[in-house]
Amino acid sequence: MEAQTADVARKPARKQQQRSIVTQQKLLDAAIEAFSENGFKGTSTRDIAERAGVHHPLITYHFKNKEQLWREATDRIFREFNVSLVKAMDEIPDIDPKAKAETFVGTYLHYSRSQPALHRIILQEANCPSERLDWLVEHHLRPLYDEVHTAIAGMQQIGIVPAGSPALLFNMIRVCAGGLVALKLELKQTSDIDLDSDEQIAELADLIIRVFFPGEQPSLG
Amino acid sequence: MEAQTADVARKPARKQQQRSIVTQQKLLDAAIEAFSENGFKGTSTRDIAERAGVHHPLITYHFKNKEQLWREATDRIFREFNVSLVKAMDEIPDIDPKAKAETFVGTYLHYSRSQPALHRIILQEANCPSERLDWLVEHHLRPLYDEVHTAIAGMQQIGIVPAGSPALLFNMIRVCAGGLVALKLELKQTSDIDLDSDEQIAELADLIIRVFFPGEQPSLG
DNA sequence: GATACCACTGACCGATTGGAAAATAAAAAT
């Protein structure tokens, strides 16, 4: 039993101070950056604290330990992405699946560009089994997959998407968007592609649509 | 000036012992595994030595330092891949570009499956600028890009590959193959895809061809 | 078999790691 006194005698719980919120935000931002660059093992809590401009024991004060900081930082990215995805998708009528697809790809690309950690964190954790990967799959990846997966299958039936495993197709689309953005430093050096520019992101979005959704939208009438 | 005595008086240089070669191989294999799982910073030389079943000072004995071990391990993967790629491509006549494409994708996929580090190492280093990334680009990534890039442009002209930036298309194909294999642990959990199985690798190969090379081969007569 | 070199072992170094603990400062509640 925890020492949490039940309903009765609940402490008034003094409200969290503003500076504490700021510190937490700075630490979360720094953690996202550091973890996506060097992975969980490769990132030191002192490095995170330094990027945040904060003393390192504040990490254990605000987040208990490195693992928990990772979880909350990762959670923030995926929740934020989900919010912008839902907001964008809600504006497109269900009756127009191709526009839905375009919006999904566009949102994924634009969010990835502003926050490449979205894909990088996954890649960092997918290299070997871990509790972090399990957590990531259960809380964020599987829900997204389950939703988009059926949408793709539906688009195959009306001929917008080529035949084949919808699971494979979804993940191919995903890596063409997020995976390419995650590689943007390399692409700049090998292929003269600058995925920080609006034009080239738009070009990539267009290409993904043309390659993976080549079918014409059936008449809506 | 180094102490290397010029032409004259070159020491007979006793030949390398067999056990030393074995040790180096074990260290290289272990290094590839460890670096691709945890990145350069996240991997300790003691971890590598332990995976290799060897005492850790042998790393500096055989490879000078961690950085050099990374270079030689990475070099081995890419050289090995290049050998199997060239061998496979040489058997296909230049006159049949679609078969060339299929062979390229197939070889990339099969090698990636046996050695997922091929793509994982790139992903580990593409997250922030480093001398290792520069080295990787210059010695292995750019040469491959330069070669395949023009082949894709050629296939676009005869209508096999959809229009669009050949640079983007090449990299999309690359991540659909290597990037998906690098994510195979995640795909098993989210999408019930097992990229260790022959069938699903073949399915992915087929899908990549159908999506990125949808055009028919023009008559050869 | 003696010798010289190669491959390996064990012990050690200063620096960095994740985390705990005590002391201090700042802010809110009374």
Add this chain to the structure above:
DNA sequence: ATTTTTATTTTCCAATCGGTCAGTGGTATC
């Protein structure tokens, strides 16, 4: 203004880090 709680700072710890080095054992050459 005093008390109480929250937030931060300073200091410290055992464990691990990359790398060095002197010494030991194994192997090929003479």
